Ligand SMILES: CC(=O)N[C@H]1[C@@H](OP(=O)(O)OP(=O)(O)OC[C@H]2O[C@@H](n3ccc(=O)[nH]c3=O)[C@H](O)[C@@H]2O)O[C@H](CO)[C@@H](O)[C@@H]1O
């Protein structure tokens with residue numbers, strides 16, 4: 001069954017919205033649970049996302065016990081039956097590749113399908129493999145699979161990452177927890193999700209120091225055990241709601257947003273003239289004057305996040321003046337530009353930069369989410385477009401946003417979701433905000449729950 005989001009522009013957003021647990025934390029944390037040889041792990045604030053289902057299916061296929069209820073995931077990895085991760089699930093999502101480090105550490109060998117995922121760039125895995133090799137694994141590639149074998153335990157090593165890759169840092173960190181001796185990762189990624197993963201591993205009995213800085217030191221231990229852990233709030237989902245408030249001239253409290261994780265997003269919005277009031281439970285965003293254009297350049301953390309680039313571009317479409325948006329993290333992350341243009345936006349792409357002429361009078365159109373954040377950005381643009389916007393490619397949005405239409409309509413947006421048997425044949429087209437009973441239809445609940 002296909003779905004679409006329908007957005008009618010023109011509503012000012014007000015009220016409070018709660019941020020879910022971070023997709024990019026929960027995925028490596030679920031993968032890391034494979035390292036728990038004793039006891040069960042309880043992962044709290046796990047968002048009910050399609051990506052979470054996918055990685056859970058990978059764990060299930062490896063023989064681990066995994067259940068989901070009320071945003072709590074329980075993983076029992078005491079008995080793993082295979083160390084091969086199948087194509088069927090890994091191809092669906094790049095983050096499935098994060099089981100490679102834990103499996104290699106736990107089993108001494110692993111075979112895993114090459115990862116799939118959003119088409120935002122070529123996304124090589126050379127840095128992951130370089131790390132595993134440095135830890136003593138032999139890597140071979142063939143027929144869409146990668147095999148890694150270690151002769152006995154992995155051995156601690158110094159690894160310099162050529163790019164501060166989030167996934168490579170996580171994969172190597174997980175593999176190193178059970179290695180003999182000390183591993184040092186240099187030029188490590190510093191994202192808050194790396195810190196969350198390190199905290200989880202340490203609670204399991206690992207010895208990881210320095211996460212959140214460019215140098216991470218991991219002293220290998222004999223065994224890890226299951227623990228209880230709360231996932232951090234999703235800074236990108238939070239940033240998306242902040243952008244929704246800003247673009248609609250709204251006043252929204254983003255509950256659970258951690259200002260410390262959103263430094264560059266807050267600074268850029270302030271530069272645009274948005275008032276940002278963080279407190280210990282969230283961030284209030286007030287937009288009471290026209291937005292001013294700003295230049296934005298994506299960078300690894302603590303720079304401006306690439307996962308907020310398209311949402312920021314949506315704001316710049318309607319800001320006063322011209323902006324330059326430069327994408328330095330992924331080489332193909334401007335696919336939303338063509339879709340924005342269908343909505344009457346004025347943007348010119350030159351290499352890694354997009355020049356946005358602000359002040360566009362956006363018009364509703366039929367557009368397609370080409371990746372997860374592009375989808376969110378199109379919805380943001382739809383919120384201020386004249387007429388109705390239909391956003392297809394909803395499967396991308398479901399990977400990373402929990403009940404997006406519901407959360408936005410809770411703030412007063414005119415947005416709902418429809419299911420269609422075939423493109424063009426709408427079936428259920430009531431607005432979720434119309435009554436509480438209907439809203440249940442729009443819950444993205446894992447089918448395996
Ligand atoms: C599940 C998850 O956490 N996904 C996030 C993670 O993805 P992911 O972990 O895949 O992103 P990376 O940090 O690895 O990628 C950053 C850059 O490094 C390059 N690279 C990466 C690995 C490698 O072995 N070789 C290499 O050249 C990539 O092609 C890319 O240009 O970080 C990205 C950058 O913040 C975010 O956009 C994603 O939302």
Ligand SMILES: C=C(OP(=O)(O)O)C(=O)O
Nearest residue numbers: 094095117118307372373
């Ligand atoms: C690119 C993203 O995710 P992934 O790495 O899982 O494709 C994202 O969250 O925007």
